[in-house]
Amino acid sequence: MKYTHVLFDLDGTLTDPYEGVINSFKYVFRHFGIDEVNEEKLARFIGPPLGNTFRDEYGLTGKDNERALEVFREYYADRGMYENRVYDGIEDVLRQLTDSGINCAVATSKGQAFAEKVLEHFGLARYFCDIAGSSPDGSLSEKADIIAYVIAKHSLPKTKTLMVGDRKFDIIGARENGIDSLAVGYGHGLWEELDAAKPTYYCRDMESLAAFFR
Structure with missing residues (x-):
């Protein structure tokens, strides 16, 4: 394989945080009296920075934005982070990479x-x-910025570094840093979103991801 370093997104790529994130959002909405029951809409907010979501989708700015983040983290720290599951097969992929001498890091x-x-x-x-x-x-x-931080911290060679994620933010972030990207289709990003972001590679499911690194 041409890559010696692989960066992984966390939510929607390594683990599925759906239940915990949705419950954390609902906890925030109860605090602010926001009427939002569309879980399909909320699922689209798994991955992007929370502050941006509260600002752009619900008009929470300034002190309200800061408080929304605090309330979200209250629930998430107590229960939400454990209302989560590891994607079947991802540990085999990680083991395969590390056994092959590939350096892996998380950029989330x-x-x-x-x-x-x-x-x-x-x-x-x-x-x-x-x-x-x-x-x-x-x-x-x-x-x-997080991808750039990891690249700089470890002096990663850009031509040999790959970013793996399930949302357009992963793909765009990789391109802005001059590295290749691999979009996975089993997470929370819709195909239309990922296709528009133009990843270097696309793996529809865990089986194809494992085959890519084999």
Whole structure:
């Protein structure tokens, strides 16, 4: 394989956080008195920075935006992060890569501390040389910036580094950093979204992802 370093998104790529994220959103909406019951709509918010979602979709700005993030994290820290599941087959893919000498890291918009706890909880942290997420103060939150941080921190060769994710933010972030991308179709990104983002590669399911790295 031409790549020596592979960066993975977390939500929708390594684990399916659907239940915990949806319940965390509902907890925020109860706090603010927002009437939102469309879970299909909420599922589209798995992956992008939370602050952007609360601002762009629900008009929560300034102090309200900060409070929405706090309330979301209250539920998520207590229960939401564990209302989650590892995608069947992804650990085999990670084991295959590390056994082949490929260096793997995580680049996620999820909060750094939450990402570390989720991966430790599910026994996946051992496959990664680094777990990079958004910072508590919001200074590091956009996917492109998080990818850039990992590349710079480890002096990764861009021609040999691949970003794997399920949303357009992963694909666009990779392109902005001059690295190739692989979109997976088993997560929360719709095909139309991923196709429009123009990933370097596309794997519809876990079987094709495993075959890609074989």
